Amino acid sequence: MTTSEFTLQALRTTLLEGAGTDENVDLNGDIADTTFEDLGYESLAMLETVGRIEREYGIDLDEEEVALANTPRALIRLVNDRLSAAQSA
Amino acid sequence: MSARALVTGLGIVAPTGLGIEDYWSATLAGRSAIGRVTHFDPTPYPSRLAGQVSGFDAAEHLPSRLLPQTDRMTRLALVGADWAFEDAGVVPADLPTYDIGVITASHSGGFEFGQNELRALWSKGGQYVSAYQSFAWFYAVNSGQISIRSGLRGPSSVVVSDQAGGLDAVAQARRQIRKGTSMVISGAVDASICPWGWVAQMAGGRLSTSDDPERAYLPFDDRAAGHVPGEGGALLVVEDAGHAKRRAAPRVYGEIAGHASTVDPRPGSDRAPTLQNAIQLALADADMVADDIGVVFADAAGLPDLDRAEAEAITKVFGPRGVPVTAPKTTTGRLYSGAAPLDLAAAFLSMRDQVVPPTAASTPARSYEIDLVTGAPRPAELRSALVLARGHGGFNSAMVVRGADHAALRPVGKDIP
DSSP states (O other): OOOOOOOHHHHHHHHHHHHHHTTOTTTTSSSSSSOOOTTTTTTHHHHHHHHHHHHHHOOOOHHHHHOOOOSSHHHHHHHHHHHHHHOOO | OOOEEEEEEEEETTTTSSHHHHHHHHHHHTTTOEEEEEOOOTTTTOOOEOOOOOSOHHHHSSSSGGGGGGOOHHHHHHHHHHHHHHTTOOOGGGGGGGGGGEEOOOOOOOOHHHHHHHHHHHHGGGGGGGGTHHHSSTTHHHEEEEEEHHHSSSEEEEEEEEEEEHHHHHHHHHHHHHHTTTTEEEEEEEOOOSSSHHHHHHHHHOBBOOTTTTTOOOOBTTTOOOOBBEEEEEEEEEEEEEHHHHOSSOOOEEEEEEEEEEOOOOTTTTOSHHHHHHHHHHHHHTOOOGOOEEEEEOOOOOHHHHHHHHHHHHHHHHHOOOOOEEEEEGGBBGGGGGGGHHHHHHHHHEEEEEEEEBBBBBBBBTSSSOOEEEEEOOOOOOOEEEEEEETTTTTTEEEEEEEEEHHHHHTOOOOOO
């Protein structure tokens, strides 16, 4: 499956389904530049989240690039870059 | 070091009740939770009854962050631990993080979680297996999740010795108290009433195949033909006596006074089974004699050979009909590692209220010379109790507990061998 764009709202849904949310975090707030760590997601939560994105969008993300994408904005950019690369390929 | 290990908080998650008073009133009334399995359709299986925890909505008690990463047993354990701390008047975050440990027992780990992920693996592929499968099924996961949730960095571990593990874990907690840890949350919760867990339990060959909840689990009864599995257990706050005194703990249920565990000879050996040794060693460890014990909470396997071995061990130590014996687990089914911590809780509540809860359903066989309390609760003067637990593979464990008043009377600083 190829979808044109990965959005913050889609990331919110994926995070919620795969890893839930901390009691004191408002996922619907302005979270684009908050680190995943500050949002309460440790490496395993990110592994689960990235796995869900990969299978839903039919892409493979580079592990090292994912590790560097430590905010929603960075991860969304990484996913969208991969999506457009896949579409233009 | 001879610090005394008191129990200052209880968290109960049992099929017969969530919370101390719900569980205890059901237990005294002999109200059973055994019924047809509803967690899955048991129709194709030879065993169809269980003691299930009902009315437990994990989302009411735990943040959503924990739900995708926890098996049912862990959710129950986390809530049980929260309740135990609350009962003890303890806010873990207010205490030094290295002063509290967590030591639980586990029988099978998170079977339902594992089953769901195996199903995802085989039906959809490896990409669909949860990252949390890496630990959510694991024996030590209840200890780990309680530790993370409450910020506990004291000595922590898991003990795996089937049903005996429920006592062995609390014994390990007492060891850590003696070595200088202020507090350990200890006990166990097991919950594996799902098809995979069910066939694993069936493989043990000890499950009842009766469809009659009144007759399915009848320990020490001539009709005994296996046990009914259950889910749940209890967490106990085990605390150094000096620490409890300094913080003016709101209540002291009593003391973990003695413990011993033994392993039976291999099957076919001509050597005798060793439950009796465990009882005698636990009494010696508590510096007590058989006459000091007011009630015995039996392991109550519900199979003739195992019931006979337990009845004989009790009779050899206490004499024929020498002590009241009870098995309130007849209302919950066998909870594996969760059973003995729940029996410890029942023992403390028995001493609090000076009453022995009944063994539901069983009619004691004449061939066993034990004084099995059946029918109704029996008022009794109880200062101490003995809890027994046995695990598949020959594990025996015995624990002596003393009630609060008596625990307070005992001189502090007595040398411990």
